[in-house]
Amino acid sequence: MGERTERADRTRGSSLVLEALKRWYHLPLLAIAMLFMFWVRVQSYDDFVFDDGAIRLRAVDSWYHWRTTMYTVHNWPATMPYDPWTAYPTGTYVGQFGTLFDQIIATVALIVGRGDPTQQTVFLVALLTVPALGALVVVPTYYIGARLGGRIGGLAGVVLLALFPGLFLNRTTTGMLQHHGAEVLFMSIAVLAMMVALRVAESGDSVYETIAVRDHGRFGRLVLYSVLAGLAITLYIWVWPPGIVLIGILGFFFVIELSVEFGRGGRPENLAFVGAVALGVTGALTLATMEVTRISSTNAGPLQPLLAFVVALGCAFMAWLARGWRRRGLDERYYPAAITGVIFVSIPIVALLLPELWGTIVQTVSGRLLPFGYSTTALTVQEAQPPDAFNRFVYRQYGLAFYTAMIGLAVLVARLVRTADHRSEHVLIVVWTLFLTSMAFTQIRFHYYYVVPIAVLNAYLIGWAIDRAGRIDGSRLRGIDGHQALVLLVLLTILVVPLMPPVAETTVVEAGQTTSPSRDAMFWKSSNAWLETNSPAPGAWGGADNEDELAYYGTYDVPEDRDFAYPEGSYGVMSWWDYGHLITVQAERIPHTNPFQQNASSAAAFLTADSEQRAELVLEALPAAAGGNPTTLEDGELAAIADERTAQQEDEEIRYVMIHDEMAGQKFEDITAYTDAEDDAYWSHRKVEAEVYEGTTTEAETETITAPSRNQAYADTTLSRLYHNDADGMEHYRLIHEDDQVSQFATVAVSYDSGESWQPLFLNEKVTAHVRETVSDLQEDPEASVAVYDVHQRPSVKTYERVEGARLTGSVDAPEGSIVTAEVDLTTTQYDRTFTYTQTARVDENGEFAMRVPYATEEDRGVEEGYTDSDVAADGRYRVSVEDESAEEDVFGNQDEFVGTAEVPESAIYDDETVEV
Known part of the structure; x- marks a missing residue:
């Protein structure tokens, strides 16, 4: 009896273990995936952490996030309201920095540091938080994928997410102190939360009937999930204020889905209730945390709550109209036309009555959501450009998973067309994917978002294929027969092999190993450190004693006119916008322009000024013409503006100018993009003595050729006179420091007609690995001749002081x-x-x-x-x-x-x- 009982207990125990394994087997697999993704992203950790305690980060925006994170550490839980330590002489409000992302890092650092963390503690937390956020994207990806394609499909989607070597990995590795990983995580959570709320709405009775019978349990459940969806959307916007794009996506979704649901005889009021409550919550929470009153997609201002309330009211209006339409027995086919008519009538009304709001919406859509409306200056930002060589680009990002995801999307759409299989959460995924597809192929940067739709659509395709192969629910581990296993194996092979060695051009592990501190930051480090030590603190120039009024982590209210009143003894530093954050953080000095591209036009006007007199007029007019474009003004107009300066503005001077080798080389055309200069204004053909490589020869011959070279117009620019000529002949600029790192410059031209004509490849640019590789590749082309000339050396960074x-x-x-x-x-x-x-x-x-x-x-x-x-x-x-x-x-x-x-x-x-x- 005892033995039989013991055997029975063992049998029951084994059965419980097996049932638990069947129910929870995905959890340890998700944990393994997250650990793998985290490990991949921290492989280069040692490259960023050195014994000297110096801060080492990747990309320029990371440096400003470091500043806003440290501000929150010093002023927790507050984020920076206004920053006078950049965009001199106005300062700036930077709404998409100093957000929930920075608060997360600061909070963790305060916990780890027991309320008083050292800078090194904050830095170590920052290095690990971003990879952790990237790894956590596994969670919403799995659950979205599982809702579409079952648990096996969800796990397959997670595998793909973990193996993608593209932009998502690049933006979530250690040292990349930016909000991109948090954006993907919180947007995915918001989409998942909305999917759950929509499913709850579809599974219950009409919300009108539920309220009528006072079914508080069912109604409360719908309210709860709708509120949670609204909270999730809000968290995403708190991470990234331009996340209003998700509100726009949801608005588009509700217009489509409520119309479809009404047309198919369903209950649009349930879905409308979800939209109204979720977006109402988002509107209320973003209104409560609104920091400024100016309408802008990048600010935590009125645009976020306004659009949320518009979508919420729109959902309520559509539900009200649908109920009245049905009560009056009107033809349901005309309902979508009526909604479309209301939208089209509203557009000109908004454009006329609220031109600022309409202009912001158009600006957000063009060049960001849709591939048109690019500005010349926006295209100088590499990550804002559309991807080149489409097939090669997507293959390097996703392998074959992009193409299979499109197949999955087509299958999902086909399923939705069949009324019996229609589910609102599937429509949401289709709309979300289509918007992110447009964004990803409008600007390269948005491919870090695109990984989740690619992963979950493949999850759906795999789940659908398994289901079709055996007509057995693919969400269960048991019940997969041989045909289904074969289908799963084939699909995973097609998807995974291109992402693995030796097939992959770059594997996820290799991509994670190649991350390193920003080259620019390392080149600027010594010059910025020198400037911090050898110049007076802002507020102390000329013997003034006002540095306490410009505390580095001080709190400053947003000025009504967005023009900070700098104290006497303050000053600014002129350079190009790429390096503004480095000057703010490494030198603790105030740059005129920054990577937000604030004041880029005035910086370009100064750097390309063809005389010292004009350069001085540009600088003198800056305080009175802040935010304007001096490149379009004549000297007399600049002088008139300078004469109108107030006493406050006359004291706001640019005191230092810092020139980097890239400004004189490959970024010079980016600078001129902010002016009215023609493409060939700063180069022309002249006779030069060059080293010429003919065909596939590796030995160069010295020849005199007529080839493209920088011309006198370039030599006359303020940038060239400072960087190349040591301010020789100038009256107000003296060289005070140059970096001990040296850069080599060269001009490279190519000819395909045996030297009869030469076309420029690199004009007076720093010789980099890219330049060498290009020359090497051309040397293997038997039809090409390559000429290298105007070779010289210059220090990496030169610093000048502006004096009387x-x-x-x-x-x-x-x-x-x-x-x-x-x-x-x-x-x-x-x-x-x-x-x-x-x-x-x-x-x-x-x-x-x-x-x-x-x-x-x-x-x-x-x-x-x-x-x-x-x-x-x-x-x-x-x-x-x-x-x-x-x-x-x-x-x-x-x-x-x-x-x-x-x-x-x-x-x-x-x-x-x-x-x-």
């Missing part, structure tokens, strides 16, 4: 019009390079001359006094000579004889003092 300049004056016994030349030899401490600065003037009718020079020959001011400790020192005094252009030789008969010298103290170049020669 000292006036050198004197008199000389020389004819009127004679040229007076002042020269001084200078040496850069960091790079140990010597160069000569030269300035000229002409003798007037009284035998007098005057000129302005920016370099000092003796140091008498430094950071302690509110000025700069320059890293460039003069080797002696200015030497002054005179030459009569009409004479055959120097007026004194000897070119080597100077007529005077001058000592220029630093006080003179700062205070506009006069120095007698």
Whole structure:
């Protein structure tokens, strides 16, 4: 008896274990998938963490997220309301930074650091949080996939998600401190929550009947899931305010599905209830957390709650209209036409009455949701461009899974057409996928979203194929016969093999291993560190004592006019927008432009100015014309704007200019895209001595050819005069530091007619691996000739100070019009390079001359006094000579004889003092 009981207990125990395994087998598999995805994404962890404690991140926006995260650590739970440490001289509100994403990292860091985390603790948490968020996308992907294709389909979708080596992986690896992974996670959760709420709505009685009979249990369940869907949508928008795109997708979905549901004799009021409650909750929560009143898709402002309430009211209106339509016995076929008519009538009304709102909607749709309306300047951002070479691009991103997903989409649509198989959550997936498809092929960046639709559509296809093979529910582990197993094996082989070695061009593991700290950040690190140490803190320039008014992690209210009133002693740094966040974070100085592309037009106007006079006018007009485009203004118009500056604006000066090698090279055309310049304005053909590679030869021959090269218009730009010519001949700019890292420049041209004509490939660009690979590939083309010329070297980053300049004056016994030349030899401490600065003037009718020079020959001011400790020192005094252009030789008969010298103290170049020669 005891033995039989024991055997029975063992049998029951085994049965319970088996039943538990059948019920929960997917959970350990999901955990393994998440652990694998996390491991893949942290493989390069050691490349970012060094003993020196320095911050190392990938991509420029990561640096600003670091700033907003640290702000929240210092001011938890608040996020940064307004930041005067960028976009000088106005500061900026940055709604899509300092969001729930940053709060998550800051909160975890505070917990790990027991309320007082060190910077290193926050950094380590940041390095691991993004990969963790990427791995957590497994959860909504599985459950969406399982709702479409059963548990086996859901698990197959997760496998694909884990193996995709494309943009989603790239944006969720360690060191990529950006909100993309959180966007995908929370959008997917929101879609899943809406699917569940829709299914609950479909499975119950009419909401009108439920309320009438007071079935609080059933009605409460519908309310609960609708509220949870609204909360999930809100969390997504709190992560990324431009997430209003999801509200638009849901609005489009409800218009379609409520019309279809009404037409097929269903209960649209149930679905409308879900939409009204969910979007009503979203509207209320985003309204409660609204930070600004300006309508913008990137701000946490009125646009988010407004659109949510519009969709919620639209759902309620459609349900009300459907009920009245049916009660009056009207033809149901005309209901969709009536809804379409209401929408089309509303569009011009909104455009006329709310032009700002309509303009924002159009701007959001064009070039972001739909592949039209691209601006020239937007296309200078690589991730905002549409993908090239379609088939190759999608294969590298997804293998064959993209094509099978499209098959899955077609099968799903075909199933929806059959009324008996119609489910609202399936329509939602179709609409969501179509919108994300348009987004992904409008801008490359949105392919990090696209992985989830690709994965879940494959999950659906696999579940459908298994079901068709055996007509057995694919959500159960048991019951899969040999035919179904074969179908599953074939499909997984087709999908997985292209993503695995040796077939894959790059596997997910290899892609995870290749991530490394941003090259630009490493090149800028030393120059920014130098600037932080050797320049006065913002608010302390010229001896002012206002640095406390510009605390780095201080809290600043949003100004009504979005123009921050900087205290006396503040100043800005001019560079190109790509490097603004690096200047803010690494140097703790205030850039004029930034990767939000704020003030990019004015930066371009300065950098491409063809004279120092125009460059100065651009800078003087900046405070009074903030946000404008000086490239379209004449010098007189700029002068008039500068004359209108207030006393506050006159104190808001650009003090430093930083030039990177890429600005002078491959990014120069991006800079000119913000001006009215023609494509060939800054290069032309001229005779050059080049190293020419003919056909497949590897040995070059030196030849003189007529080939494309940077022209005088380029040489006259402020950028070129600063970077290539050390500000020679300029009055207000002095080199104060150059990086000890050196970049090599070259121009490369190609000919396909044996050197008769040459076309530019790289114009005065830094020699990178891409340049070398291109030249190497062309050398293998027997039809091509490659020419390499204009080879030279420059420091990676050069830093200049903008000063008043000292006036050198004197008199000389020389004819009127004679040229007076002042020269001084200078040496850069960091790079140990010597160069000569030269300035000229002409003798007037009284035998007098005057000129302005920016370099000092003796140091008498430094950071302690509110000025700069320059890293460039003069080797002696200015030497002054005179030459009569009409004479055959120097007026004194000897070119080597100077007529005077001058000592220029630093006080003179700062205070506009006069120095007698």
